[in-house]
Amino acid sequence: MYDFVPVFKQPTGSPIRELSKYLGQRDMISFAGGVPASELFDVQGLKRASDSAYENPVACLQYGATEGAPALTEQIIRFVADDGISCEANEIIATTGSQQGFDLLLRTLVSPGDVVLVEEPTYPATLQALRLQQASVTAIPVDKDGMDVGELRTVLESGALKARPKLLYVVPAFSNPGGLTLSLERRLELLALAVKYQFVIVEDDPYSGLRFEGETIPPLLSLAGQVEGARNWVVHLGSLSKIVAPGLRVGWTIGPEEIVRRCVIAKQTADLCSSTWMQAVAAEYFKSGAIRPHLKTISSEYRRKCDALCDSLRAEFGDEIEFQPPKGGMFLWARLKSRKDTSLLLANAIAQNVIFVPGKAFFVDKVDVGSLRLSYAAPSVDEIKEGVKRLKLAFEGALTKNDAAIQS
Amino acid sequence: MYDFVPVFKQPTGSPIRELSKYLGQRDMISFAGGVPASELFDVQGLKRASDSAYENPVACLQYGATEGAPALTEQIIRFVADDGISCEANEIIATTGSQQGFDLLLRTLVSPGDVVLVEEPTYPATLQALRLQQASVTAIPVDKDGMDVGELRTVLESGALKARPKLLYVVPAFSNPGGLTLSLERRLELLALAVKYQFVIVEDDPYSGLRFEGETIPPLLSLAGQVEGARNWVVHLGSLSKIVAPGLRVGWTIGPEEIVRRCVIAKQTADLCSSTWMQAVAAEYFKSGAIRPHLKTISSEYRRKCDALCDSLRAEFGDEIEFQPPKGGMFLWARLKSRKDTSLLLANAIAQNVIFVPGKAFFVDKVDVGSLRLSYAAPSVDEIKEGVKRLKLAFEGALTKNDAAIQS
Numbered sequence: 001m002y003d004f005v006p007v008f009k010q011p012t013g014s015p016i017r018e019l020s021k022y023l024g025q026r027d028m029i030s031f032a033g034g035v036p037a038s039e040l041f042d043v044q045g046l047k048r049a050s051d052s053a054y055e056n057p058v059a060c061l062q063y064g065a066t067e068g069a070p071a072l073t074e075q076i077i078r079f080v081a082d083d084g085i086s087c088e089a090n091e092i093i094a095t096t097g098s099q100q101g102f103d104l105l106l107r108t109l110v111s112p113g114d115v116v117l118v119e120e121p122t123y124p125a126t127l128q129a130l131r132l133q134q135a136s137v138t139a140i141p142v143d144k145d146g147m148d149v150g151e152l153r154t155v156l157e158s159g160a161l162k163a164r165p166k167l168l169y170v171v172p173a174f175s176n177p178g179g180l181t182l183s184l185e186r187r188l189e190l191l192a193l194a195v196k197y198q199f200v201i202v203e204d205d206p207y208s209g210l211r212f213e214g215e216t217i218p219p220l221l222s223l224a225g226q227v228e229g230a231r232n233w234v235v236h237l238g239s240l241s242k243i244v245a246p247g248l249r250v251g252w253t254i255g256p257e258e259i260v261r262r263c264v265i266a267k268q269t270a271d272l273c274s275s276t277w278m279q280a281v282a283a284e285y286f287k288s289g290a291i292r293p294h295l296k297t298i299s300s301e302y303r304r305k306c307d308a309l310c311d312s313l314r315a316e317f318g319d320e321i322e323f324q325p326p327k328g329g330m331f332l333w334a335r336l337k338s339r340k341d342t343s344l345l346l347a348n349a350i351a352q353n354v355i356f357v358p359g360k361a362f363f364v365d366k367v368d369v370g371s372l373r374l375s376y377a378a379p380s381v382d383e384i385k386e387g388v389k390r391l392k393l394a395f396e397g398a399l400t401k402n403d404a405a406i407q408s
Numbered sequence: 409m410y411d412f413v414p415v416f417k418q419p420t421g422s423p424i425r426e427l428s429k430y431l432g433q434r435d436m437i438s439f440a441g442g443v444p445a446s447e448l449f450d451v452q453g454l455k456r457a458s459d460s461a462y463e464n465p466v467a468c469l470q471y472g473a474t475e476g477a478p479a480l481t482e483q484i485i486r487f488v489a490d491d492g493i494s495c496e497a498n499e500i501i502a503t504t505g506s507q508q509g510f511d512l513l514l515r516t517l518v519s520p521g522d523v524v525l526v527e528e529p530t531y532p533a534t535l536q537a538l539r540l541q542q543a544s545v546t547a548i549p550v551d552k553d554g555m556d557v558g559e560l561r562t563v564l565e566s567g568a569l570k571a572r573p574k575l576l577y578v579v580p581a582f583s584n585p586g587g588l589t590l591s592l593e594r595r596l597e598l599l600a601l602a603v604k605y606q607f608v609i610v611e612d613d614p615y616s617g618l619r620f621e622g623e624t625i626p627p628l629l630s631l632a633g634q635v636e637g638a639r640n641w642v643v644h645l646g647s648l649s650k651i652v653a654p655g656l657r658v659g660w661t662i663g664p665e666e667i668v669r670r671c672v673i674a675k676q677t678a679d680l681c682s683s684t685w686m687q688a689v690a691a692e693y694f695k696s697g698a699i700r701p702h703l704k705t706i707s708s709e710y711r712r713k714c715d716a717l718c719d720s721l722r723a724e725f726g727d728e729i730e731f732q733p734p735k736g737g738m739f740l741w742a743r744l745k746s747r748k749d750t751s752l753l754l755a756n757a758i759a760q761n762v763i764f765v766p767g768k769a770f771f772v773d774k775v776d777v778g779s780l781r782l783s784y785a786a787p788s789v790d791e792i793k794e795g796v797k798r799l800k801l802a803f804e805g806a807l808t809k810n811d812a813a814i815q816s
Contacts, residue, residue: 001640002608002666003574008516011673017474035471043465050458057451061653063443066425096504096657096679103678107540108416129677132515166411200410232409245469247684249504258410265419269537270511271504275683276655 007132015124015361022355029387031374032355034176034330036242037305038378040298045290046245046281052288053280060277067264068094068252069279075286076252080238082292083208084222090257093264096274098206098239098251099125104263104270105167105202105235105253106133115161117168117199119147121333121362121371123176126169126204136162139364144324146175146182149189156197165199172220173208174329177362177373181327184217191224194233200259206239209295211328212303221254232256240282242330243295249274250282302330305376305384312388317395330377335359336395339370345395354390415540423532423769430763437795439764439782442584442738444650445713446786448706453698454653454689460696461688468685475672476502476660477687483694484660488646490700491616492630498665501672504682506614506647506659507533512671512678513575513610513643513661514541523569525576525607527555529741529770529779531584534577534612544570547772552732554583554590557597564605573607580628581616582737585770585781589735592625599632602641608667614647617703619736620711629662640664648690650738651703657682658690710738713784713792720796725803738785743767744803747778753803762798 019032054060059069067073073092080087095101110116112134118126120139130137138161140152147170155161170190172182182190194201203220224230235255240248253263267273285291309332310325323334336342343358359371379387427440462468467477475481481500488495503509518524520542526534528547538545546569548560555578563569578598580590590598602609611628632638643663648656661671675681693699717740718733731742744750751766767779784792 002517002664004516004670005519008670008673011670013673014676017676020473033471038466038470041465041469043469046465046469047462050462054455054458057449057454058446059655061449061451061454061655062446063441063649063654065428096682099677100679108412109410111413125677125680132674132677241471246471246680247467247469249679249681249683256410262412262416262419265416265421266540268422268425269507269533269540270678271508271657272533272654273657274504275657275686277689278683278686281685 007134014128016357019355019357022350025353027353029354029379029383029390031376031379031387032357033378034375035378036246036330037298037301039380040301041245042290042294045288045294046285049284049288050281052284053277056280060280062276064273064276064279066268066273068092068274069276069283072250072279072283073252075283076238079286079291080236080254084218085236085254087254091260092252092254093260093267094274094279095251095253095267096249096271097241097246098204098237098253100267100270101237101251101253101263102126102202102204103129104266105200105259106130106135107266108259108262109200110135110166115163115165117152117165118364119170119175120364120366121177121359121368122169123171123204124361127364137364138165139366142175142178142180144180145186146172146178146180147186147190149186149193152190153193156193164197167200167202168194169202169204171204171207173205173217174210174326174331176207176329177331177357178333179324179326179329179331181217187217187220187223188227191220191227191230191234195227195229199233201234202237203234204237206237206242207329209243210299210302210330212299212306213327235259243298244282244285244291248278248282250278299328302328302377305379305381306332308381308384309374309376309388312385316388316392330375332374332376334372334374335368336370336372340395341369342372343369348394349391352390352394354387354394356391415542422536424765427763427765430758433761435761437762437787437791437798439762439784439787439795441786442783443786444654444738445706445709448709449653450698450702453696453702454693457692457696458689460692461685464688468688470684472681472684472687474676474681476500476682477684477691480658480687480691481660483691484646487694487699488644488662492626493644493662495662499668500660500662501668501675502682502687503659503661503675504657504679505649505654506612506645506661508675508678509645509659509661509671510534510610510612511537512674513608513667514538514543515674516667516670517608518543518574523571523573525560525573526772527578527583528772528774529585529767529776530577531579531612532769535772545772546573547774550583550586550588552588553594554580554586554588555594555598557594557601560598561601564601572605575608575610576602577610577612579612579615581613581625582618582734582739584615584737585739585765585767586741587732587734587737587739589625595625595628595631596635599628599635599638599642603635603637607641609642610645611642612645614645614650615737617651618707618710618738620707620714621735643667651706652690652693652699656686656690658686707736710736710785713787713789714740716789716792717782717784717796720793724796724800738783740782740784742780742782743776744778744780749777750780751777756802757799760798760802762795762802764799
């Protein structure tokens, strides 16, 4: 009946969001969403921040600047300085979550057919956004140190791409879904490639504060100062969603002024401004100094949960499942040794009251059907243990390569 | 340096938002922004709503459904029922202000080159959004009863449009900038035309609750039940921005399920979901029953301010300025009898510490340069009186048609 634009004629929603309908089911254990632990929210601290913010009610209730409330952006500038990022007010825009930051970048930088590079596997909402923007997506594989930058170099040098890439999307710390971290060496090499081939690196960095093992590696935007010209080619996306609370919808985009200015204009028509009330609460919460100690609390809890997941997987599945234990973030990426298609196992899992995200959702083309993403952030340690037992029951029979019964 | 998409190569921001830099100036009186009166915010009522909402902190802090928190959409469904609108949960999406609702509609329905109809003069953010979407915009003139639907019929019948229009954008109650209200007869005729020519009417309705004179006319979505098939062709945008507080960024889009479903998918990549905290506050505020009495308070204050503006304009300018006194909303649309270009007078006004929006910003092509928009919502009655005196000083000499000095 309606003449929708081509990409919306046969719409398919986010595969992860589609799973959310099962979350409300009683006794369901979810390894599915990229959802932070509700029990770790700093409920009192945020209440205090909210009360402080509301001492100036007009600043909470009235329209605000599209680029973000100055009180908030000032705090963000201080916060990212701890990671070695220095930026001016005209290089930052506060967004409705970092998801909006990526959307604004696509609107201003990517025309239909433009080449965009992603690591593979990668975040499905990124793939969906790129599909809706009609980008031509080329995937770069990952190994244990994150995106294979050597392979990226080969792709760039080979001239195999149909055009100069516009953007490269990467989650350098505790990637979604891989849980991988890009090594320092690769980060520097990636920056050099961006300068040489003139593409914008979109550094999506929601998880770096959630490290529970190993040494911090500076974000790409911080390292850009060490590579001549690189500062022009990095846009950094940050967010309070994973480290404070997603309900605030407070994120930020930091990049070259020319790019940020266009994102501001795109945001004028997208939503005029993000909630000024939430921005004021976020600014007060930053000011309270609660974030850094809070990050320690979450990270140590996530370590406990991650350990429980790794131990349970080993105990239940032995060597039937392969994974690299994460050092931070929220995700464990696993592979069935049998290479059975996990998207076909999902129904069994739901019948056992446990959900996960089948690997399929995270690939551009070369799908590793035997993979799956397990988030350990939201469930409790007991739920994790029980959830893995249920997974084992659900996958039973599917672990042997020649057993086709599960696909019937 | 960067290869921006064509519409962002030479970006021009919102002409109204650009004026906001003058707002901070001491002693500046602003008739410019479409900003509700800060002193009328129900600060205590919203604080109570916020405290109630936070009794369930996880619902405020965690991710929520992209289509909106059920507690909120349920309240919106009740609220719009008072205006005769009936809708189901799958016909509504909560958005980050109604601005986002329009943006999502454009993304799903308008391809570059598609024909979109607007009333003229119209809201500049709408024109900007259409420009960024590369729509082909055709303007329909207005008279004292809003959009000239007879003229619209002529345009549609004439075959002068290069293609079947996709959308028609209209603010039927107290339009921005005209302050005009579409008559009942025209509303019914417009609905019939939408069915006949199969275009989607976007009914942007932020101001209808702000009536201070005359009888309410039902919104188009409510009247659609009276015109066979019309329900398929109306999308209604509502918002708390003008009637409660813009800082919440809570709006809603109500329309056919097929369209709403696509808006939900577009929103997944745009910002995942709007702030769950703000949605919970809005839901509690609706539940408190405070909105209807609050609307009476605002409306009667806006009447007082509007009267002050009309009286002052008559007293200072006599018949040198023409306008139709609004019966609600926030805007008065005026014309200099001299037809001097108000965009050239703005600098004089700023020098006199008063700002307004020159008419130019509201036109697609046939610019009425002698027009200007004055918002009476934000300034106090005393400021309104003083502001009009300053306008008189600023415009002095420009009111006589043959005086060209002002343009030098």
